[in-house]
Amino acid sequence: MRNLSKIAIRNLLRYKRRTLLTASLVTIGVIFVLLFISISGSFKNMMVGQMTDSMLGHLEVHRKGYLASIDNLPLNLNLKLQAYQKLEGILKKEPEVEAFSPRIKFGGMFSTFVETTNVRLNGVYTDAEFKTVPLLTSRIIKGAKTLNKGEILIPDLLAAGMKVNVGDTVVVIATNKDGSINGKQFKVAGVLESITGPGGRDGYIHFEDAMAVLRMEEMEVSEVAIRLKDFGQLHAFSDKLERLLSGEVNKQGKPIYEVSTWEKLSPFYNVARMIDAMAFFIKLMLIAVVLVSIMNVMIMAVYERIREIGTIAAIGTRPGKILSMFVLEGLFLGTMGALAGDLIGGVIILILNRVGITFDFGRQTGLVLSATIAPFDVLMISIIVIFISVVASLQPAFKASRMEPIKALRHV
């Protein structure tokens, strides 16, 4: 194999310009794929991270049927105390769970005594919520990064539209599930940066305040947001939790709970899937570029060396060795292109991070993207390129190995 490799490498060096051009084509392809994957992947991870860490949590549990009506924030589909306590007991035992936060979600009126508008609110236990969605505190752009009883955190759009500042007193009025109206005064504790996605423009009050506004005598929960220790365990844990909760049924024998990962809760999941699909098609393009360029150069190499093939076949070289000789050329060409692409792509990613790419998404401006790529992705792309290079060489190599020495020697 060492000798076949030596001959293959020397044959590549024999046509330096052509080898360089073909390897460059592969290199450029690899660089573009690495850049696309790193930038789009980082964008996706950043957006997913922002949604899960500042609003949704990694997954949520609702009462069965709540999710279908989530836009209406129905109060009659909350989990009752007993159902929540059961769920709480399970979640406390699961080692994968880092934190969880029960929420009451409801819609109401927000009044400054001068003006009134609509508002969507989350009643939360501050500590549990901040542990479950740790980026929520970083969204508080004005005021203290905390939430006590009698306080409210309002989204910046609401604050700007209603000309409300931190420390102002406001009134929240809401209708409970029985249809009676109630109001409660709050002090504005902070202003939240609005972000894209479900719940990105919601306000927050303390759980007990929400119970008071809604005149709840007993605790009820609209949803329980869950944060896992390892995001990679999301689907495995979701399945596990579904299994654990599947035994819990109501009087009609229907399941009480519904487990949803962030993917089901956020429309951004479709954008993320589209990014993945685009990455797949970019990889397909790379495969096509590698396949065509390597196959083209190998066909040329075989055509130019027909007499040489005839000579080595005449002196007794077995067809298998002739095949290996050409396949190795393709392999080295692909490897060279892939390694150069990995190296240059890596350097460009480092430079991009040093420079800092900013972009706007929805109402969010100046988001800084840190392009990163997993070593596994680099390895996979390199393996794909090298594998395709070998595949592309096979046909010309096979043709060379099947050549009749007598015909090859006659070739002019």
Place this chain on the structure above:
Amino acid sequence: MGLVVAENITKVYSVVATKVSKDYQSGEIAIRALNEVSFEIEPASFVSFVGPSGSGKTTLLNLIGCLDKPTKGKLKVAGTDVLHLDRKQSASFRGNNIGFIFQDFNLIPVLTVYENIEYPLLMVQNIPGGERKKRILTMLDAVGMIDQKDKYPDQISGGQKQRVAIARALVTNPKLVLADEPTANLDHKTAFLVLESMKKMRNEFQTTFIFSTHDQKIVGEAEIIYNLEDGELVGKQVKGGKTNA
């Protein structure tokens, strides 16, 4: 007793051709390149097939070299009936029994002189390193190319290339060496030097040399000359011996 054994030993010829014919198809017309050619070549002979262009010299050498198969007749090379060898067996048989010298030298351009000679030992016969080196140096010395061993084919002259080709053909210890017009691309002086090298190697290694030529000045160097005309063997001359027509 010794006499009985001697009588039972069958003489192994380098080549035995019995009524060998070769047809080529050109469109719908079959062209007979060789017509019922029969001959025997003894080991360590220095034989030449002579004839004008199209007389069938190259076809005959291709058949002997197992690069092609006769349409009719029997052909034994180095004691083996080569008619029924498949592709892989042919390659293996060539690698172990036959050396080739080509008109255009056909050295591998990306390998040095040393590596060109090493190629069949390494890639065909898998000879171990020490033995390989010894054989290559012996050959390089025999063809007078030891000083040029690290040069590439494009750095040496035509005569030197053909001497390297001779060394490459002989390094595997073949039973016979086939050379198709080995001096066609050389000037006369170099051509005689190359033939001299071939003869010297024959004497040293007792290998059968069979070459084709249409150059009458070169023909005289052969010890046995077969004349071919229109695919038929029309005469045999043995140097210092009788002529058969």
